[in-house]
Amino acid sequence: MFTTVLVANRGEIACRIIATLRKLGIRSVAVYTDADRDALHVQRADRAVRVGSYLSIEDVVTAAQDADAVHPGYGFLSENADLARACEAAGIVFVGPGVKALEVMGDKIRAKEHVSAAGVPVIPGSSTADAEAADRVGYPLLVKPSAGGGGKGMTVVERPQDLADALAGARRVAAAAFGDDTLLLERLVRAPRHIEVQLLADEHGNVIHLGERECSLQRRHQKVIEEAPSPLLDEPTRARIGAAACEVARSVGYVGAGTVEFLVSDEAPTEFFFMEMNTRLQVEHPVTELVTGLDLVEWQLRVAAGEPLTVTQADVVLTGHAIEARVYAEDPARDFLPSAGTVLVLDEPTGDGIRVDSALRAGLVIGSAYDPMLAKVVAWAPDRTTAVARLDAALARTTILGVRTNVGFLRQVLADPDVRAGRLDTDLLARLIPTLNFLSPDDRHLVAAALSRHEVREGAWGSDGWRLGEPRPIRYEDVSVLGDTVSVRDGDPVPARLVRRGPDAVDLELDGVVHPLRLVSDGSVTWVGDQGSAVELRFRTRVERLADELSVLTRGTRPVDPQVRSPMPGTVVSVEVATGDSVVAGQTLLTIEAMKMEHRVVAPSDGIVTLTVRPTDQVALDHVVATISGHPDEGTPA
Template structure:
């Protein structure tokens, strides 16, 4: 029997990545220790042998507290710390503190993190190894004037990027010189908030760009290999949405060349551990990859590489950290089949992908051959604004790319998340795109097609299910629909009205399943295959008669009902009658998400133009600007630093027409 690499390992993270690392620790017979903020709803401690409390409070006092993490490691007897991703995973000070405390940091040394964590120094390091970088202006301490001058030399469009951090935060594409000053201010503010460093640089924007990254492994003996590439071009606001391995773009020769460039990148800083080298590639010039950055940690999308190579990357991290030489040579790496991953987020695509929140009422994951789900939530769990809005990753493997996409689409169709608005329907719409199916991707595809992809609408079946569920649950007991009234010609039925966009959907139920035959589903109701007679009259004038319903997950809530269909999960809200004749209200700017006011762009009483920025709100390190809906006089009700709730009024604008009256 193989001896464990370490006796005890602490995982300094939460949610799905903590659960995923714990799985490998368990497989290797290593005792696992979790850390947890007292007010964190994540279920990850259930997967560990021991849990150490970090107390409660802001992130800086819990998961970002180096002192508390090290104290937890000492008290639990942990010999090593796995940082997961995010939080302290790319914090050079944390890596250095672990070394000084005599605890193994499962990752590269502090100097490699520092070099690659600063995008400017990273560019210089890889250029010394002959790795190409995107043309741009990248020097320490550039002020706005220097960046504006440099952008003229680089040529528009340009991409503003923060020197610290990653994940697309603080990145802005600018197409015109007039837009640059305001974009620089927003980028600095966002970078400062997200990374504590507002240093910026500028690169030329590559046309039709594809985002391709390469997984590398490097041991303490100087051995460095790559495990092939991942295509991450399907992004929204520089945040990855769907990732796959291998890329449909590259030939074998191009794969070998970009892999070698990644290896040279790792060698440029004496890298040790698992890391990812990211490249930008023009779709029409895949033989010319440009280095973007190196992530000195495990990536969110690492499972697709594991699926096509059969290599457990967390196990490799542990073995490297324990001083073992790589047992895998470059010639041993084989890419078998195709893998693809979709990230399920608590966000509302129809509202510009703003983060959402709430309590998860029901939860079901798709399964089947080749399907893997890495989730960090349980039914009843709370999704708040303190942590990343990603709920889970659905990853599948197939013999071909086409088979993998089909399996992912089927797994998403079988998934249900009730209680929180998610991007599940959007993901299915994206997978159905002709360009996606053909592998004709670029990083701007989602942003170009977002309006069309999110316009999926609410199926009539969702209204029908909501009405049926409301009747069964509200009236209770067998025969809930028996007393529906009879007239010549048959049953009148029970009528319910729900919001249908800007109009009303009228639902008439004449017969519905007997609740005594309903199948329990997560505390709600999963309707069996029974005949129904439901008529749905939509706000657009269309109507539909539904005579069968099956396997539909529903949960009744005060505002209506949650309904889970293959097309997506929908909150069907009841129509509440209001008094007529009420005077029109002044245009209101309400916070679209729970968060913090980070900027107020206009003073109380100012005259504002339509579209002018008024207030900026940040949540989950994403900034949203509220703009005046009409020209008029602004009345500001918010202040910088204020914590606000979703729907809270932050400002109103009295239209010019009313001012003149």
């Protein structure tokens, strides 16, 4: 076994790998960029080395000079054959499959051609991404980067006229995320289920599967909630799909942990189509570990060190049910835009059957440079119903204040009757999201709690937030909350009682209902957490409120406020117009990329555009990126 292993990754997966290294008595070496200097994985490793980029093979190999092996985790260089070659040339073991498997299966085009030749059913598609190929494949179709995974760059195209923009956007994302902008096209299969099979293989010819995972709950092709086993498959189909996955692995001499992904029709659950093979550890590997009792990272290390598998296919027994939710730094109320901030308060759940893989700590700065996933909350139980209930309860005990997250959204997904019943498909979340209602800063109990932390004159609580004796009524003032106005002004006093449970915890009784809340103030901003959800309330002066009211005055259909602001912190990756151009409402002005995702910024009204940014510029949340002025012949506004 190795004595020192370098972990060529960051975040929760780096922490996860380091935990197994510590269990095995192996010394860990972390790498970090300037943005991650204070990250948790850096603190937990035995040693840390600064690199210029997590994508730099030269930096990673140089940092690993004193290590026996490099574990790439997932993402970044985990499926990069050049890294495997560089490690071999430096006399360092790459914890992953051989170069052949990486080259064949790491390229989706070659992988499809390879398994198709072997008789495995595949989805109709084309390795050429252009208009002619799209016409042959047929619409609707899916544009996919050939390298990498995680749904990054995948785009649905319904009509031929949308193809050019989709290809351009997918190429930019693929180049930024994987260093390779090669694309492929696939026929879009309506209402499919995403089923993947976990594999283990060694250098001695042993290949086994560890059952399947259901990954159908996705938003824009990015997995959100995963579980094992799938509620869809029966035992005969489970055996067939597992055997097919093992055959795919054998065809390329696969060694290590890997996953073969299939599309399975909900209407015909005994049929499956090969999509791709992920030649690495998967984000959702904890659910497989919980139902099999195996440590996949440990087996990756043992196999990479040349040890044979001591687990046979007959030894693999799936016990109970496990389900995982991915916690992201994103704002569901703003179309899931990536968010940034500083973690001010952190509660992570514990208890029977609960596991949390996390890179969070209080005081951590969440930036926009990397993927927005912060943690994974996982629950195990003897049956699926109990596992779902345990996961929901665990998310209710999860508090992250200081940065917007999707925890409240995850709880609403788990409450959906179709999700509870296991009636899943990859389009379910797209249908569900428009029906959801997120925690609002207009909710009276949140405003009351936030007011308790501020000096508000008309009968509100004192600035310390606490009083002895009988409760005094709180009178709501006209409080502006992040651009929205709380509609409680000049009303009767509302009785409220606050009971302190800790420095950042209160029980608020309002209208006879008790709300256990977490809250923390940072200057004029107060974060309030309620059963997993959190909102940010900002108290504004009378001058600021007056400016807000003036900004929403309209003249015809064009807002008087001409400023176009960035919806998230990030980098300007493309500009579609020039200063002085005439634009119409809804026209794309520019594209901003953050956390490996792109967002189009559009004109709010007709007019003449003046740009204030250029490609490669860094922008903050609400940064003014353009202004829209009236046409010269419109005259002067009243």
